[in-house]
Amino acid sequence: MRSLSRLKALQAFEAAARHGSFVGAGKELNVTAAAVGQMVRSLEDWLGSPLFKRRGAGSDRLMVLEDTREALANLHIGLNALDEAMRQLKLRRTSGVVTVTASQAIVAKWLLPRLGDFAALYPDIVVRLDVTDRIVDLLQGEADIGVRCGAGTWQGLETTYLHGEEIIAVCAPSLLPAKGRPDGNWLSAQTLLHDTTPASHDIFPGWGDWAEMIGVADLHVDRGLRINASSAIIQAAITGQGVALARKTLVAQDIADGRLIRVFAECRLPIDWAYFAVASPWALARPPVLSFRDWLVSTWQ
Structure with a gap:
């Protein structure tokens, strides 16, 4: 000592x-x-x-x-x-370096496609991505700022609401019925994709909730393919492996680009948490970190 x-x-x-x-x-x-x-x-x-x-x-x-x-x-x-x-x-x-932490799904499906816009606005700020599904200790300086899903209560951190979320059903265009709209009979014949990401197991609605909502009593909700990564679930749906229940935010661009189709479009399952930007008070005292936080807010809303 x-x-x-x-x-x-x-x-x-x-x-x-x-x-x-x-x-x-x-x-x-x-x-x-x-x-x-x-x-x-x-x-x-x-x-x-x-x-x-x-x-x-x-x-x-x-x-x-x-x-x-x-x-x-x-x-x-x-x-x-x-x-x-x-x-x-x-x-x-x-300094103009900001270390940002977020899950693989958030980085791959939302953040990366938009980072070019941030770079154009702030050419002097260098963004470093810490892509991980674990909770990074922001109070100990493991990263400057993070994007998290939850109730917005992380002790010692300043949280800024970004966006709410809901669950929708999606599949590849190749799986759509030749005639008519997808219905309960069509869904019963499809492979169901289950997101078993640890964070989603307790807080996300599943196929049982979806079957109840659309009134399909005989849907075998336990069958199908289980994957423990949200980004992989989305990719499986894109490649025609089955029908997925996905976070709307994470599949919005794939739907817009035609890689995924939203089925049962009138149906959605809201969830109780949202996306937040989180950082320690001393990290937000750095202008580059504050600029990134403000950019997240303006981009997401």
Whole structure:
């Protein structure tokens, strides 16, 4: 464990040694010469030996003792290193790098297609993506800002509402019936795609809820293909593997581009949570992070 309790006294000693006087050190440190002298004397008392040979007068009235020169050289290096570290930390606050964390599905289906718009608006800000389905510790600085789904209650973090969500049914165009609209009989003949992502298991409605809503009592809701990744579920639907219950936000672009068709378009299942931008208060104090948060809000709404 480092002992830095006497850091101010060490700083006073190093400055006095360079200037050869307490007066010069005081001007550099913006304190009185008497305060510098007191800090140096407290350091000498703690060490049990003097650090300077004191002369009576002159601008260089302090002479460093020979047996302290090596330690003084290391102290000079150490204080310079501390100063550089502080400069780097301060620079980070205003640097143009923003680390954004979000799940694979959100990044692949919503964020990535829009990042070019952010880059055009803020060419000096570099975005780094931390793509993970785990909850990143934003309070510990693992990322600057995140996009999360939930109730908006994450202790210690500032949350900003982005958008609500609902569940809809989608499939590839190739699965649509040759005549007429999809109905219960058509759905009973399809492979059902089940999203078993851990986060979705308890909070997302499933095929049982959907069957009840559209009035299909004999739908075998437990059959079909189970996948534990929302983005893979969407891709399976695009490639014609079956019919999926998907988050509307995540499939909106695929529907617009014709890769997916929304079936039972009059039906939807609202869910109780929404998307939020989340960040620590000190991360939002950095202008680039705040700009990214504000861009998320304006883009999503």
